[in-house]
Amino acid sequence: MQATQIIHAYKQAPWRVxxxxxxxxxxxxxxxxxxxxxxxxxxxRTTLAGRDIQELxxxxxxxxxxxADLETELADLTSSAIMQQRALELGYRPVKPGELDYVFxxxxxxxxxxxxxxxxxxxxxxxxxxxxxxxSLLEWLDDRIKSRGGMQ
Amino acid sequence: xxxxxxxxxxxxxxxxxxxxxxxxxxxxxxQNSEQAKLFLSRGDIYAGEFRTFNPERGEIYDRNGHLLAxxxxxxxxxxxxxxxxxxxxxxxxxSTYLNMTDGEVRDKLLNSPADWTYVVVKxxxxxxxxxxxxxxxxxxxxxxxNRLNGLGFKPHFERSYPEKNLASNVLGFVxxxxxxxxxxxxxxxxxLAGVPVQVWVPRDPNKATEIPRVPNGxxxxxTLDRDLQAKVENILDQSLRDxxxxxxxxxxxxxxxxxxxxxxxxxxxxxxxxxxYFQVYDNGSQYNRSIGMAYxxxxxxxxxxxxxALDTNTVTPGTTFIDTGSIEVGGITIQNxxxxxxxxxxxxxCLKHSLNVCLAWVATQIGSPNFYSYMEHFxxxxxxxxxxxxxxxxxxxxxxxxxxxxxxxGTNAFGQGVTVTPLQMLMAASAIANDGQMVTPxxxxxxxxxxxxxxxxxxxxxxxxxxxxxxxxTDMLAVSVVDESVxxxxxxxxxxxxxxxxxxxxxxxxDPNHTNASFIGWGPVDDPKxxxxxxxxxxxxxxxxxxxxxxxxxxxAQQTVITLNLPPDMVRNQYGSR
Numbered sequence: 001m002q003a004t005q006i007i008h009a010y011k012q013a014p015w016r017v018x019x020x021x022x023x024x025x026x027x028x029x030x031x032x033x034x035x036x037x038x039x040x041x042x043x044x045r046t047t048l049a050g051r052d053i054q055e056l057x058x059x060x061x062x063x064x065x066x067x068a069d070l071e072t073e074l075a076d077l078t079s080s081a082i083m084q085q086r087a088l089e090l091g092y093r094p095v096k097p098g099e100l101d102y103v104f105x106x107x108x109x110x111x112x113x114x115x116x117x118x119x120x121x122x123x124x125x126x127x128x129x130x131x132x133x134x135x136s137l138l139e140w141l142d143d144r145i146k147s148r149g150g151m152q
Numbered sequence: 153x154x155x156x157x158x159x160x161x162x163x164x165x166x167x168x169x170x171x172x173x174x175x176x177x178x179x180x181x182x183q184n185s186e187q188a189k190l191f192l193s194r195g196d197i198y199a200g201e202f203r204t205f206n207p208e209r210g211e212i213y214d215r216n217g218h219l220l221a222x223x224x225x226x227x228x229x230x231x232x233x234x235x236x237x238x239x240x241x242x243x244x245x246x247s248t249y250l251n252m253t254d255g256e257v258r259d260k261l262l263n264s265p266a267d268w269t270y271v272v273v274k275x276x277x278x279x280x281x282x283x284x285x286x287x288x289x290x291x292x293x294x295x296x297x298n299r300l301n302g303l304g305f306k307p308h309f310e311r312s313y314p315e316k317n318l319a320s321n322v323l324g325f326v327x328x329x330x331x332x333x334x335x336x337x338x339x340x341x342x343x344l345a346g347v348p349v350q351v352w353v354p355r356d357p358n359k360a361t362e363i364p365r366v367p368n369g370x371x372x373x374x375t376l377d378r379d380l381q382a383k384v385e386n387i388l389d390q391s392l393r394d395x396x397x398x399x400x401x402x403x404x405x406x407x408x409x410x411x412x413x414x415x416x417x418x419x420x421x422x423x424x425x426x427x428x429y430f431q432v433y434d435n436g437s438q439y440n441r442s443i444g445m446a447y448x449x450x451x452x453x454x455x456x457x458x459x460x461a462l463d464t465n466t467v468t469p470g471t472t473f474i475d476t477g478s479i480e481v482g483g484i485t486i487q488n489x490x491x492x493x494x495x496x497x498x499x500x501x502c503l504k505h506s507l508n509v510c511l512a513w514v515a516t517q518i519g520s521p522n523f524y525s526y527m528e529h530f531x532x533x534x535x536x537x538x539x540x541x542x543x544x545x546x547x548x549x550x551x552x553x554x555x556x557x558x559x560x561x562g563t564n565a566f567g568q569g570v571t572v573t574p575l576q577m578l579m580a581a582s583a584i585a586n587d588g589q590m591v592t593p594x595x596x597x598x599x600x601x602x603x604x605x606x607x608x609x610x611x612x613x614x615x616x617x618x619x620x621x622x623x624x625x626t627d628m629l630a631v632s633v634v635d636e637s638v639x640x641x642x643x644x645x646x647x648x649x650x651x652x653x654x655x656x657x658x659x660x661x662x663d664p665n666h667t668n669a670s671f672i673g674w675g676p677v678d679d680p681k682x683x684x685x686x687x688x689x690x691x692x693x694x695x696x697x698x699x700x701x702x703x704x705x706x707x708x709a710q711q712t713v714i715t716l717n718l719p720p721d722m723v724r725n726q727y728g729s730r
Contacts (some may be wrong), residue, residue: 084382100714
């Protein structure tokens, strides 16, 4: 009889237990909602980033086309026949061998054509995806920790 | 009462559970049904598409960075059939702008196969035309008019040649299927075209993937000098008019590297209109006569005979020969070009007067095995290996061949009965101009790909003669050209060279009225910077090369020294001594 009394004394009221269940249920719901919201946010950002990448790639392609078009147009405008015609219109005429004077310039080396120089430069401008786009979260954390360690 | 409520509740719960389980079971059944598989496979068709990304074809530049072959954007104009609203409006607009008849457009739109959803109305449409069409679309869009719904433009590249017909025989051309024909475009087609990449591109934005970077085709830099090429082509065209020649070829080469500085031939075509090919040429060998057409070059071959004779110590420049006007070789009598006897001559005189009898005698003194061994080492009868497609080998009959006769030793010595291309002669003579070392001719200077530059090294094709022989013969030719071919001289520069007037073989023997006029020469003699070969086919004003090909050589040499900034010998020696 005494034990029963003790149990009754410490047993929670039924409404209290029910409230705990409801609370736990709501907690689960809130956690799930949070996870869902995070997932939605992340996937939306990923999608936007993907779309941005595609748009940028389309822009790059368009610019490359434009570059090729402009380069060809420039070559059209400076073609041998057109330049010769423009020179004649400006009053120039082809030089004759006897009209040339040669000057000795010690150490002079004829420059390489632009196309070859541009190519040599472009090695440093070759495309490389920044690390931030390819490293995992752990790698990023590791990087940060190492960089902080390095700073100290 | 309480128990009754409990029973009802239980009943409702069981009912709801049964309904729920039923729904789930039905979902599982539908998901795994045959129809579901069909729907999924159909859905996959629209989930994305395989796209082929064609790299931009590599460009071609001359040695000074002038663009010779580039790319320009053109458009494929097409219509999405499910979106098309008004065939009449579409046919009217497209026929107006695309230079097609209304019927042609309607035929494409209405008579396409039933399963087609997209029809290409016209390809390779210019940017200007597409811009005009786009303006029409924009105006209709602004007016909320959907009559041209479904009309679309897909950009892609088309090969473009800014210099039109300049160096067309060297460059070749690219057809609409993207394949190169002739010249550089064919020889380096795989490098220029690059590697297309096929990628699955999903339509689901969540699956947006990065499109792989497609590297452009390799860009090529040639050894050609655009300005010199233009000048040489002008000289060739003018010389055909001046001398009434049918066709011709001129090559300018660096004798030390084998780099071709200019290579002009006739006829040429505007590479932007490559469909003209069949109107301009009868066969492929005419596309670039410098490499594709072998002919009997005549007396220019005498320099090779003399080189062999000097190298084998058969003769020296001072060796004398009594020219009686004829010599019998293999039972056949050989005569001089003028059928005259020239009396006592040394070897310089033999070259100077281009005496067939003397050179036939020299060949007999060398002996058949030695003579043909030298000719083979000079590359006769073999392709030069130049990096252009469509090269001919020429023909050198050798003892043992069914059609070789002993008299051929005598006639081959002065360039009859042996066929060569202009480039083969130039390559063979490069051994004389380049201290005995023969160079392999080439037109590729460098390749550029992904920011890396690869320079093409010069290649030597052997040393058929010694350096001493080369120097001796060069001096002999420099002396003989002063007396024999005044027209070939270039004031201020010492030149070595040799004329070649060759009768043309026909099925009835040699044509007495027509010749091939050739000239080969190089300079400056003490440090050769250029070699030039001139071939005029059947000149009418004179059959003699000294009066046709030699002056053309001089003119080309003059433009070459100006373009390459080569000072006269006196100036160069003066500066060289500092």
